Amino acid sequence: MRASPRTKKHHQALSYLLILPAFALVVGLLLLPMAQNLYYSFFQWDGISKEIFVGLKNYLAFFADPNFARSFLNTLVWVVATLAFPVLGGLIIANFLRGLRLGNLFKSIFFIPLTISFVATGAIWSNMFSRDLGVLNGLIALFIPKFKLSWLTSVPLNTVAMLFAWVWQQLGTSMVLFLAGLSTIPRDPVEASILDGASKWQIFRHVTFPMLQPVTTVVITMAMVNSFKTFDIIYVMTRGGPYRSSETLAITMFRETFTMFNMGYGAAISVLLSILVILVSVFYIKNMWKKDLLYY
């Protein structure tokens, strides 16, 4: 049965009404402020006195700012390390956990850190990496007597230490997503390859991995987006220090804005960060758009 034009019109109006609260909140509290932020990035402004229009000066200042350069480099380290460890590690562990008798127990164990906040994770790992009473130095001292290393204040070890905490926290997500993906792969092609005498690696390389591709895209995109946004762990473990050595773009933006009151410059950094995030998610969004299954 087809709805009459009147009810159709009625539905049209009703659907707008149902969307309205969400729409108003998203537009009013998120999208308009974002546009405003873009606008601020063209101004020099300390938050109190009147803003001065400076055009692209804030963006051009990136190239002359050694703090920015270091922060940018650190951000890239975080992104690459995220792809190398939580993502690849999650893939490997998911493949091993499958069909393992204690698989479910292990799955929960890898998942626990994910439910703990980054702040608690950071606090726990700060203790682990402490110079005098940290577990890590204590364990190493069993083999190398009197071993003392100040992990969180030496560069680049502080970033390595924070990445440990990060990997510990993040691995569960990619693992569980890969496990879900693996469970949807039909058995037939895998069994056929076993009959053909393919090795486990060959099966993974030529059967499982290609069929896992949609999940892999989701995991890689989300991991990259999240690593670009890294803030909490660094804020808790080093505050970007010592001497701004372990800052990433998200931390640099925060410091420039709220401690140094370079609001315009902070805004410009956040615009750059947003552009980077959009760039890494374009492929994924396009994929979703085609399938009309927008998600995440």
Next chain:
Amino acid sequence: METRKNGPDARKTLLTLLFYVFSTLIVALWLLPILIAVFTSLKSMDEIMGSSKMWTPPKVLHWENFTRVWNKVGMSAYVLNTFLITVPSVVGALLVSSLSGFALAFYRFRLNKAVLVLFIAGMLIPFQMLMIPVFRLSDALSLRDTRPGVILFHIAFQLGFCTFFLRNFMRTIPFSLVEAPRIDGASEWTIYRKIIMPLSISSLAALGVLEFTWIWNDLLWSLVLIQSDSLKPVTLGLANMQGEFVSYYNMTAAGSIIAAIAPLGVFLLFQRYFISGLTVGAEKG
């Protein structure tokens, strides 16, 4: 014959053994930080300073570390604040997004896809892009340093994800379940309330568990919006404590455990929902 058969067998046993050793090590590495945090939180500072072996269990259980963090450092107030922020935020986000998800799933209207893109943009773009304007806007609306302010921004920030999540689930509900009552003259409100909502309970639960964890664990919004100590959530309290009590390992460990206990409990109770919530997208994508 025998040796040819034994060779690969022995190798296989060795490989299996290696595999189990390696996986035990990895699992231990994942549990170690939690175990040590628990041990440390129950030791006295004297015991901690006396030995570099942080991995040994406490000789005497010093529960007073917890009571001190809970009462004197003020963790009890921080936990209550988090609760008062998280629960209304989750309820609000689910309520508003169930309406928008319903509309996007069952009505064809112009701009349907445009609205989707708008929402996806709002949820992918980094928080940093919002910090300065939100700081000013919350001031202009007198929402800075108030609980309703944080709740409102939390809801807005989570709506994109929630709407997608629910819309995608609702799309799997057969359209006939909506159309048949419509023909029978049921109002749209009745369809939403009596048919779609009951059918969506499990996905609402999955979403609720995820959102609870995320909002509970949030640091950034409160960092930007809250100044008064009396309104601070547990993440902010712990971050400050980490600065103040940095050499009091037992206190910071106890604080971390207190901060982690609620989301951990929710996860353990609703593990099934949590995992299904996280994976729906990956399976479909």
